[in-house]
Amino acid sequence: MRITALVLAAGAALAGCGVAGADGDSITRKDALVVGVNADQPGLGLRTGGTYSGFDVDVARQIARRLGVTTVTFKPITSATRESVLRSGAVDMVVASYSITPERKTKVIFGGPYYVAHQDILVRKDESGIRNVRDLKGRRLCEVPGSVSFPRVTRERGVAAVSVRADTYGACLAKLRSGELDAVSTDDLILAGLAAQAARDGGAPLRIVGAPISDEPYGVGLNSADIDGCEAVNKAITTMYQDGTAARLLRTWFGPVGLRATTTVPQFEGCD
Amino acid sequence: MTAVQQAPPTRQEPRRRPGPRRFAPRTAAARIRALAALVVVALAATLAAMWIAVSDARHGMRVIGHDAGPQVVATSDLYFQLTDMDAQLATALLIGGSQGLGVTRDQALARYDEDRAKAAAALLQAAKLADEPSEAATAQAVVMALGSYERIAGQALLLDRQAGHTAGPPSSRVLDLYRQATDLMKLDVLPKAYNLTLDDGTLVRHTYEDERAAVRNGIVAVVVTGLLLVALLVVLQVFLTRRFRRVLNPALALATLVALALTGTAAAVLSGQAADLRRAKVDGFDSVLALSRARAIGNSANADQTRFLLDPERADTYEQQFMTKAQSVLYLKAGNLAAYNQAVQRQAARTGFLGFLGAEAARRGVPGQEAAFGSVLTTYKAYQADDRRIRDLVTAGRRDEAVRARLGAAAGASSGDFATYDRALVKLIGIHRAAFDDAVRDGDGGTRHWDAGLPVAGLVIVALVLAGVRPRLAEYR
Structure with missing residues (x-):
């Protein structure tokens, strides 16, 4: 009986091995x-x-x-x-x-x-003075508290843009269209998503500059x-x-x- | 030896009671024969378990040590060769017709051709390893994209030679072409080449995990069947000594010892195999692959330094790409490149950072690794310091000096210091390569004599059991 138990234990051990290491949560x-x-x-x-x-x-x-x-x-x-x-x-x-x-x-x-994605710049379509991040010097740029995008331009790139605060990038967009600020800078996909929605809602057409300053x-x-x-x-x-x-x-x-x-x-x- | 004490007491008289036990052997001779037969069955099971586990260990070692492993390592150079092609193209265009800068256009182009030949070989190898349609499609796409790259690169070189210029940015038409080429390399060729080698590494990881689990399960099977064999031998021993009132059956005792020794040796060899597999995979293969990637990405960053000088309009983008790549090699949190350089220069300890080198810093127990890793860090710091100087020179409007600081081969010039760093890294890769080869050699050696050894051990045990049992059975004739 001892031996039977041993054999059973061996069988159980071998059977148990089949699932060892498998990750059921994948x-x-x-x-x-x-x-x-x-x-x-x-x-x-x-x-x-x-x-x-x-x-x-x-x-x-x-x-x-x-x-x-x-x-x-x-x-x-x-x-x-x-x-x-x-x-x-x-x-x-x-x-x-x-x-x-x-x-x-x-x-x-x-x-x-x-x-x-890349951090890029969104401007009104008729804006011709902003071709890369350095051109943001002295221009009104949207700052969303908690987002790294504004400090990346001002602190990391050392470009002295003028801060215009908004709570969300959606609010930035509204201010860009109404002329309260000159540019919004964050991930290009986020900018493109906002701009596409703005285009669907009608209103001043917008443009992405195409001067990436980060890889995301x-x-x-x-x-x-x-x-x-x-x-x-x-x-x-x-x-x-x-x-x-x-x-x-x-x-x-x-x-x-x-x-x-x-x-x-x-x-x-x-x-x- | 608890099995001895706990073995069921053997009955002196055959049982007569009907029921489930009626098939149990009734005479002592029959019982001895039955027990001996059980011993042989258990022996067969033990040998089979050992045979299977050893084959699993060998299969794992063959795939990781001899087939896919070395092939994947060979393909890991693909990315390096491709980035180096683009780096040499940028260098050739930056130098123009200038001589005496430490490197000439012809030298850069010769290295470009060398890279291309090696890249082609590595790409073929990687394509052969592709085991899924999507991987094969990726390999084909790399070939196509590389063809386009070469066409544009050829145009840029021809145009640049016709225009003729001294060291510094070439004409805008040449720059336009170079941008197309380098974008194609960066966005199309390199990601696919990288993903292809990642996919091939997956193959090795799966084999490793499957076979290592199989070997570990094999150890359990070997120990269980081996102990069962020993237990049966002990039962037989006890039965014989009681039945025939002897002190010990020497042949059976010897068989028991051989069975114990065989089980112990097999378990030890198999855990050795599992450890060798692990060493080959973790200390060897993984490190070689990770460091080869670090080398390739570092080389690409080094080319971004050239591109930074080559194409002033895109300087910001190239500087950012340099930093991203540098951070994937050695990650320290920093907002911009100047801050990154400061953080790198401040970094005194050998740990406390992430990235490829951070992962390498966590590795222990490979002989020579620590010293080699130390010199990788030192030379990396020197190279980063050069980079800072070049960018400061450009900011100060001294672009010609910056180009010289970039191209020179002497210490303190970026090219020279990068080459020193690269050599240190190659040496570190070599140390892991040696650890890999060692582990594979040990693994191969560990199972060398098992093909002959297992049947011999089996025969010895059978012979000893027969020798122990036959004289006793003879007493019943």
Whole structure:
């Protein structure tokens, strides 16, 4: 009987080995995904009623579809919560203009980037005096408290722009159109999203200058244990660019405002 | 030896009770035969478990040490060669017809051709490793984009030669062409090449994780079956000594010792294999790959320094790209390049930063790594200090001096100091490469004699069991 017990134990040990090391929480093994997105970013992630729309939202849907996921639920997140919700498992994936940085990489793992945005400048279409960041000297530039974009121009680039405060980039846009300020500078996709919405609402046409002063690799945030998920997301992004879907989405959301979007696959961060 | 004390007491008389036990052997001879047969079955199971685990270990070692591993390492140079092509093109256009700057246009172009040849070889290798349609498509796209790059680069060089200029920015038509070329390289060729080598690394990671788990599970299987074998031998021993009132059956005792020794050795060898696999993967392969990427991205940053001088209108963008790349090599938080340089110069400790070199700083236990890593840091600092000087010269309007400070090969000139840094990095990569080779050699050696050893050990145990049992059975004839 002792021997029978031993054999049983051996059998159990061997059977147990089959699942050892498997990560049951990987997004590659799920049929339904909860995706964290922005709820207030026109063109990227915007909630109207109960539905979400924008480039980030469409990218998340594409990735989910290519992972074989059947149900996608969106959840609004903010820059303050995106790491904690990933770690707690409240969301499976974050697609929310989430720039990959070395510090963030110590907390979560990033698939992608699915797009490399750049800080750029938005002006009224008839503005001819602003061709790069240095031309912002002495001009009225929107400053949103808490955003790194304004200090990047003034402190890091040493360009003495005049601050005009606004609470959100949406408010900046309104002031730009009414002539209360001369330029808005932040990620080009955010600017293009705002400008596209403004164009739909009618009003003074706007233009993106096209003088990038930063690289903002937008990554797909995942729980740091999900290396398989990260690799699968990279594969999904690769095919998304190869079959022209990415180019189509960029055209849909940012085409009308003259953003010269990059339609080739970005350099991935790597999953290890 | 608890198995001995806890072994069920052997009955002297055959049982007569009907029921589930009616198939149990009734005579002592039959019991001995049954126990001996069980021993042989357990032995077969033990040997099979060992055989399977050793094959898993060998498969892992073959893929990581001999097939995909070295091939992936070979492809990791692809990115470096491609960035270097663009760097040499920028250098050639910046030098123009000038002589005596430490490097001439012809030298830069010769290196361009060399890079192209190596890139082609690495690209072919990477394409061969592609195991999915999307990877094959990526490899093909790299070839196509590189063709376009070469066409534009050829036009830029021809136009630049026809116009003729001394060191410094070339004509605006040449610059236009160069911008097209470098944008194509940056946005199209390089990301795909990088992703391709990432994909190939994935293949190695999967093999590593599967085989290492298999070897570890194999150890469990070997220990369990081996102990079962030993337990059965002990049961047989106890039965025989009680039944025949002997002190010890020497042949069986020897068989038990051999079985114990075999199990112990197999478990030890297999954990050695798991450790060798880990060393080959983590200390060798991963580091070589990560540092090769650091080298390639650093080289690309170095080219951004040239582009900064080559194309004043885009200077801000190139400066920002230099900083982004420098930070991915050695990350210290800084708002702009001047602050980054200050932070780098202040950095005295060998840890406390992120990026590729930050990950390398956390590695321990590879002989020679610490010293080599130290000189990588020192030379990186010197190079960053040169960079600051060049940018300060440009700000002060002394562009000619800046170009000289960029191109010179002597210490204190950026090109020379970058080459020194690059050599230190290559040396560090070499140390990890050696650790990789060592681990693979140990791994190969560890299982060398098992093909012959396992059957021999099996036969020895069978022979000893027979030798122990047959004389006792003979007493019943």
